[in-house]
Amino acid sequence: MKKTLATFLLGTVLAGTAGRAGEAVKPCCADDVKGVTQAAQLSSRSIYQADSTWTDDAGRPVKLASLKGRPVVLAMFFTNCEFACPIIVGNMMRIQEALPPESRANARFVLVSFDSERDTPAALRIYRERMRLGTAWVLLHGQPDDVRELAMVLGVKYARDSRGQFAHSNLITVLNSAGEIAYRLAGLESDISAAEQAVIAAAR
Amino acid sequence: MTRHLTAALVLGACLAGPAAAGQPPAGMALVPEGDYAPLFRAKDDPATVRVPAFYIDVRQVTNADFLGFVRANPNWRRSQVSPLFAESGYLGDWSGDLELGPRAPSDSPVVLVSWFAARAYARWRGLRLPSTAEWERAASAGFTSANGAADPAYREAILAWLSVPTPPVLPAAGSGRPDVYGVRDLTDLVWEWVDDFNAMMPGGDSADNSGLDRDLVCGAGGANARDFTDYPAFMRVAFRSSLGAAYVVPNLGFRCAKSL
Numbered sequence: 001m002k003k004t005l006a007t008f009l010l011g012t013v014l015a016g017t018a019g020r021a022g023e024a025v026k027p028c029c030a031d032d033v034k035g036v037t038q039a040a041q042l043s044s045r046s047i048y049q050a051d052s053t054w055t056d057d058a059g060r061p062v063k064l065a066s067l068k069g070r071p072v073v074l075a076m077f078f079t080n081c082e083f084a085c086p087i088i089v090g091n092m093m094r095i096q097e098a099l100p101p102e103s104r105a106n107a108r109f110v111l112v113s114f115d116s117e118r119d120t121p122a123a124l125r126i127y128r129e130r131m132r133l134g135t136a137w138v139l140l141h142g143q144p145d146d147v148r149e150l151a152m153v154l155g156v157k158y159a160r161d162s163r164g165q166f167a168h169s170n171l172i173t174v175l176n177s178a179g180e181i182a183y184r185l186a187g188l189e190s191d192i193s194a195a196e197q198a199v200i201a202a203a204r
Numbered sequence: 205m206t207r208h209l210t211a212a213l214v215l216g217a218c219l220a221g222p223a224a225a226g227q228p229p230a231g232m233a234l235v236p237e238g239d240y241a242p243l244f245r246a247k248d249d250p251a252t253v254r255v256p257a258f259y260i261d262v263r264q265v266t267n268a269d270f271l272g273f274v275r276a277n278p279n280w281r282r283s284q285v286s287p288l289f290a291e292s293g294y295l296g297d298w299s300g301d302l303e304l305g306p307r308a309p310s311d312s313p314v315v316l317v318s319w320f321a322a323r324a325y326a327r328w329r330g331l332r333l334p335s336t337a338e339w340e341r342a343a344s345a346g347f348t349s350a351n352g353a354a355d356p357a358y359r360e361a362i363l364a365w366l367s368v369p370t371p372p373v374l375p376a377a378g379s380g381r382p383d384v385y386g387v388r389d390l391t392d393l394v395w396e397w398v399d400d401f402n403a404m405m406p407g408g409d410s411a412d413n414s415g416l417d418r419d420l421v422c423g424a425g426g427a428n429a430r431d432f433t434d435y436p437a438f439m440r441v442a443f444r445s446s447l448g449a450a451y452v453v454p455n456l457g458f459r460c461a462k463s464l
Contacts, residue, residue: 044286151402152319152449153288159403162249 042068046179047153052146054112057124057139064150065179067138071107071202072175073195076147076156076168078115079127084170087188089131091172091195096136098196103203110138114147114158114166154181176202232259232462233386238350240341243437244404255341260334261459263378263388264313264396265325267304270295273325275302280321289320291450312374313394313457319449322397322458333399334461336444340437343390345383358383362436365392370455377457391436395443397458404445 042048048065056062073092077085092109099107113119119127124139133139142150151158158168174183174195183198228234239252274281274295281301285294296316299305308314317325319333326332334342346355353359361381380389390396447453 045288047288049286049288148400148402149320149323155448157402157404157445159400161245 043178043180045181047150047175047181048179050146050149050153052142052149054140054142054146055121057121057128057141059121062138062140067108067110067175068179069177071103071177071182071199072110072179073107073172073199074110074112074154074175075172076112076114076151076154076158078113078166079119079123080115080165082165084168084188088170088172091185091188091190091192095172095192095196095199098192099199103200104136106203107136107199108138109133109136110140112140112142112147112150114151114160114168115164116142116144116147118164155184174198174202228259229462231262232460233262234258235260235338235342235345235385235387238341240337240344242337242340243434243441253337255337257464258334258338259462259464260338260342260385260387261331261461262382262386264394264457264459265322266311266377267298267308267314268310270314270317270325271302271304271310273328277324277328280324285321287450289324289450290318291452293452294318294321296452297454307373309373309376311376311378313377313389315374315394315454315457316452317397317456317458318452319397319401319447323399326458326460329460331460331462333397333458335400336398336403338461339390339396339398340440342383342385342387345385345387347381347383350384352383362391366436366439370394374455394455394457395440395453397456398444401444401447402449404441 042065046068048063048068050064052064054062054064073095075088075092077088079085089111092111096104096107096109111124113124119141121141124141127133128137128139150156154171154173156169156171158166160166170186170188172185172195173181174185176182182202183195185192185195235255235258237257238255240255241252242249245251278284279286282295282298283301293316295308295314297305297307299308304310323333344350344352346352346358348357349355374394377393378388380392382388383390447456
């Protein structure tokens, strides 16, 4: 019986967080040591501790930690997505447009594909051209294991169906310059103002 | 006599052939290729999924096993683990960073470990976590039949476990009755991590067309339950879908798997 109760309690906790679209996450505990070079130093909450190597749409290897020092707006998606992903990418474009010029120049917009099989760097390149994504956009292909780890770090759920389509959480994550989660925009929320403010704050 | 001997040799050769090619590593058992019927699936998905043969640990990873891992990997010790990878309470039943203590007997399954920690352990051993499909496929076997659903003793053991509280100190891993593949305690000692537990959608059964789920999860409307009477399977889905990868739970452990 205790097990049952624990399950439902856990369920409630999760439903609580998932339900609150646009919850602000307090930037936490940057434990940078003064005087130590920042390059190798990652805060204990930085998602850049997940040390996978990705490939961008130009075929170059990319470490997420190379985005350190910039505000990052990140979402997981796949290019064959018929429903939610265009809305997610559209919201990210609107965030980009809404930013004041200095934050916009500094911020990076990162799309990581669930679809390791079909979203090759070349396929991502075609997607970039089709969507007219500028130089601030980073499109990443990864190995299935690394995709799963990143999804776990971000709290994204996903499953592949027999047609090769993915059911997935709809989530845009704003990372501060240390790579810590500063803000999560869950769902297909059309109000992007809080996400925009989070990017501006992260750019400071 | 000669004929018997010849027959025995031929039989022996037949048995030795495939077995030698796929001898399970020490402490692991072979689960042969077969079908897995997911409890929930998208509406156009087939009712069963083919699961290739794989090896799985006969028992859960124990406290002693995990102690070896944290000795070799200081960044996974209780005092040093990143909060990104394990919430507070990680290995909380141990007495210290490298001391098990009375609440964590060395041969009991290690619990209060996050998915990240379980996965790091598996990699350290050159193994991996089982997928949901693999784990469920293994758990579908009973004590006497590959079809556990037709094995009343097996079904009763699962339900019995679900109906009692977790003891404050867990019994030894691997002491339960082996199933037909030789795997023990899959469903009646602790819950177990699977590699893709996050494939379970929140509120996956959105038969009510709930607006929230449709908005939060792309494709959430497609899932339908296979068998509404399979209570343990529902419990596992509920449990997995409630987890986060950094969570630690007092009755959640893991075992490792390996591809052939």
